[in-house]
Amino acid sequence: MFRLILCLAALTVALAYKNPHYAAGRTTMVHLFEWKWDDIAAECERFLGPRGFGGIQVSPVSENLVLWDFQRPWWERYQPISYRLITRSGNEQQFASMVRRCNNVGVRIYVDAVINHMTGTWRENTGTGGSTANYGQWHYPSVPYGRDDFNYPECVISGSDYFCCADRVRNCQLNGLKDLYQGSEYVRTQIVNFMNHLISLGVAGFRIDAAKHMWPGDLRVIYDRLHNLNTAHGFPSGARPYIYQEVIDLGGEAISRNEYTPLAAVTEFKYGMELSRAFNGNNLLRWFYNWGTAWGLLASGDALNFIDNHDNQRGHGAGGDVLTYKQPKQYKGAIAFMLAHPHGWPQLMSSFAFTNTEAGPPMDSNGNTISPSINSDSSCGNGWVCEHRWRQIFSMVAFRNRVGNTALTNWWDNNSNQISFCRGNQGFVAFNNDYWDLNQTLQTCLPAGSYCDVISGWKSGNSCTGKRITVGSDGRANIVLGANEYDMVLAIHTGTESRL
Ligand SMILES: *[C@@H]1O[C@H](CO)[C@@H](O)[C@H](O)[C@H]1NC(C)=O
Numbered sequence: 001m002f003r004l005i006l007c008l009a010a011l012t013v014a015l016a017y018k019n020p021h022y023a024a025g026r027t028t029m030v031h032l033f034e035w036k037w038d039d040i041a042a043e044c045e046r047f048l049g050p051r052g053f054g055g056i057q058v059s060p061v062s063e064n065l066v067l068w069d070f071q072r073p074w075w076e077r078y079q080p081i082s083y084r085l086i087t088r089s090g091n092e093q094q095f096a097s098m099v100r101r102c103n104n105v106g107v108r109i110y111v112d113a114v115i116n117h118m119t120g121t122w123r124e125n126t127g128t129g130g131s132t133a134n135y136g137q138w139h140y141p142s143v144p145y146g147r148d149d150f151n152y153p154e155c156v157i158s159g160s161d162y163f164c165c166a167d168r169v170r171n172c173q174l175n176g177l178k179d180l181y182q183g184s185e186y187v188r189t190q191i192v193n194f195m196n197h198l199i200s201l202g203v204a205g206f207r208i209d210a211a212k213h214m215w216p217g218d219l220r221v222i223y224d225r226l227h228n229l230n231t232a233h234g235f236p237s238g239a240r241p242y243i244y245q246e247v248i249d250l251g252g253e254a255i256s257r258n259e260y261t262p263l264a265a266v267t268e269f270k271y272g273m274e275l276s277r278a279f280n281g282n283n284l285l286r287w288f289y290n291w292g293t294a295w296g297l298l299a300s301g302d303a304l305n306f307i308d309n310h311d312n313q314r315g316h317g318a319g320g321d322v323l324t325y326k327q328p329k330q331y332k333g334a335i336a337f338m339l340a341h342p343h344g345w346p347q348l349m350s351s352f353a354f355t356n357t358e359a360g361p362p363m364d365s366n367g368n369t370i371s372p373s374i375n376s377d378s379s380c381g382n383g384w385v386c387e388h389r390w391r392q393i394f395s396m397v398a399f400r401n402r403v404g405n406t407a408l409t410n411w412w413d414n415n416s417n418q419i420s421f422c423r424g425n426q427g428f429v430a431f432n433n434d435y436w437d438l439n440q441t442l443q444t445c446l447p448a449g450s451y452c453d454v455i456s457g458w459k460s461g462n463s464c465t466g467k468r469i470t471v472g473s474d475g476r477a478n479i480v481l482g483a484n485e486y487d488m489v490l491a492i493h494t495g496t497e498s499r500l
């Protein structure tokens with residue numbers, strides 16, 4: 001009996017960090033990579049809130065090293081110099097105001113927490129808030145950290161370490177970044193204070209950057225010292241932060257993601273890798289009839305799923321060939337599949353355009369980030385891609401919100417790259433990644449009626465700007481998706497946005 005109670009207690013604790021605490025009816029978060037806090041607050045109010053987005057992952061909030069020597073690369077934000085909330089995205093007051101304004105319109109904020117390391121050793125040593133570092137002394141006076149707060153003796157992770165030596169992956173330096181010793185009570189306290197400060201400001205959770213490079217036992221201590229979410233921001237009392245840990249594990253390494261799932265959720269890199277392969281034409285969509293743990297994916301509740309993230313869209317991290325905004329037709333197909341499929345918690349990427357994989361966000365000559373502009377057709381300008389504003393993507397967020405927890409049923413395929421399936425009696429989606437047109441009468445599972453396809457257009461008054469689908473009393477409808485159409489997806493669902 002005692003053992004049973006202990007087991008139940010352990011289970012409750014693990015589940016505690018796996019709930020994103022979205023506002024009711026919301027399901028999907030977007031990573032607004034390198035956006036400024038004031039711009040995010042405006043985007044919550046004018047777009048993300050009204051469109052039913054559940055949350056936003058923001059770029060690291062802690063003061064980082066300024067690296068003019070590399071023209072202010074995006075990765076300077078992964079080199080903290082203190083835990084003061086001051087970066088190119090804004091200061092603490094702007095951050096707090098953003099969290100408040102986004103929570104007010106039902107959009108949660110998740111912080112990319114860089115707690116594995118501090119900076120590397122560089123020629124420059126000043127941060128975005130003016131803090132300094134003395135690398136030779138391992139001294140970061142604004143925390144403060146000193147020599148005893150870092151792993152010793154100094155070593156740097158090599159490529160072969162990943163396959164033999166879990167201790168080196170966790171105790172040595174990642175790319176020469178000074179590696180914090182999370183076994184130290186003092187270090188834990190600094191990290192916990194930093195994260196609890198963010199919780200007090202109303203954030204809903206954290207991405208744990210480089211989680212694989214920290215010991216699960218140390219992370220557990222840190223997570224369990226975090227405060228409950230702030231009820232003054234609309235969270236239920238007793239709510240634990242949502243935590244998703246960056247663990248790249250495509251198999252065969254000394255460190256398994258299974259060491260981290262007992263603690264909290266984990267980033268699912270296999271998800272985007274396999275879907276990118278298929279939508280790129282290197283696997284058949286028909287095989288995805290049993291997409292999920294049968295493919296080696298994490299359990300649904302453990303998985304933070306995405307097609308691309310800020311690392312692998314530019315060839316860093318895992319999965320060199322993931323789809324990105326640069327192949328829009330295939331990318332929108334893969335995203336639509338992710339949002340239509342019930343497995344896991346989806347995360348969308350929202351990028352700035354790049355050719356140089358090191359380049360930071362659009363900036364002026366002083367290094368200040370330039371805000372996205374919003375064009376009259378609702379797309380973004382000033383160098384920002386804003387995938388989340390692509391109709392085919394935000395319409396599928398609404399689709400996912402609508403179908404909720406309904407089951408995937410009535411899988412159909414043509415033995416190749418044409419597939420379709422239902423989500424309960426709420427939604428229907430079809431894909432054509434073949435060289436031939438799809439023209440079939442298919443079971444949609446929807447109530448008889450007339451629906452607007454939310455991919456080729458939208459409902460406008462009593463008509464559709466794109467395709468109109470007529471579902472008969474038997475639930476069947478003629479579905480046409482030409483091989484050369486602009487998009488390879490068709491989606492209809494119940495609710496006023498789609499049903500005539
Ligand atoms: C898939 O369906 C299309 C027609 O809908 C057909 O032309 C094509 O040959 C089919 N592929 C296979 C492998 O059956």
Ligand SMILES: *[C@@H]1O[C@H](CO)[C@@H](O)[C@H](O)[C@H]1NC(C)=O
Pocket residue numbers: 439480
């Ligand atoms: C679909 O197939 C039907 C029956 O073969 C045909 O009458 C119709 O023209 C086709 N539609 C398209 C858009 O190809």
